[in-house]
Amino acid sequence: MELAWLGAGIGAGLVVIGGGLGIGKLASSAMEAIGRQPEATDQIRTAMIIAAALIEGIAFFGLVICILLELKA
């Protein structure tokens, strides 16, 4: 049963790496875009938040599976 905990822990770590990379890449592009075109800041910010929420949603799918594993163990 400890292996399930291990799986949940490693899975959570992998999920966080993926989510972090995704949001980091998104934020870097958004900031570049804002730097290039400061007058479009509002639109870029809205688009960025929506995309970040979608990435985060996928990451949370993974995390919820980790929680289920952990509760099952």
Next chain:
Amino acid sequence: MPVSKIVDSLIIPADSVQTTSGNDSSWILHHIMDSRELDFEPFFTIHIPQFPLIFGIDLTPTKHVVFMWLSALLVLFIFTIVARKYRKSLIPSRLANFFEVLIIFVKDDIARSTIGKGYERFVPYLLTLFFFILFGNFLGLLPWSSTFTSNIGMTGTLAICTFFTVQFNGIRQNGLFGYFKGLIPPGIPVLLLPLMAIVELLGLFTKPFALAIRLFANMVAGHTVILGMIGLIFFMGTIFVAPISIIFVLFIYLLEILVALIQAYIFTILSALFIGMALHQEH
């Protein structure tokens, strides 16, 4: 595993976790999950009485239900006052002025910019969603309270409301056949059609599911981190960890205020986005 079983395992019943001392982390769950008592720990605890079963269903209010009612009443109360102020004079008072900023924000920046033409019909629904979730998130940050938005049942219900709003209005706008035909983007090869149909049909259900999970997981995660940071003091067993731990807790708490706002915003804007996608399928 069937969906009901997954949901059941996410709603952790109060009696499944015993609070024990020592190296056990179950006390963190105890503070996050739903329970039958209102905890005002150093002073008193209110036990909610068991209601009689109605058709075999236990309708006893739990902690989250009590705070959900509180939030609903607060929203109702505050917005009745705000609306009444405008009836008296068009110059807003301090309270009305504050909420007007938020209402205009939801109306212009969320509804109009994402739904587009015909957005007026959805503004009441989006406003209700936004303020209900916002009040719930902020209510959860007060001492002795509990965050009802960290209950998967509650976020799931909101997501189901959004799901039916999206489907109903999409079908009403485009017709039953037109709506389901419009789900598949035009100009894809015929061989891919069955696959795309399955993917898009699944997409209809994963969108609200993601909505529910996102709000739920965000609210649970923040509170777990705060409790874990405080727990660090007791796990380490020394008082010297306390200052560092408290500073981190304060930082996370301030972040939580931001998250409370952002999650209400995201739930509303994604609902608006899905409604807009169902209404104007040509984009």
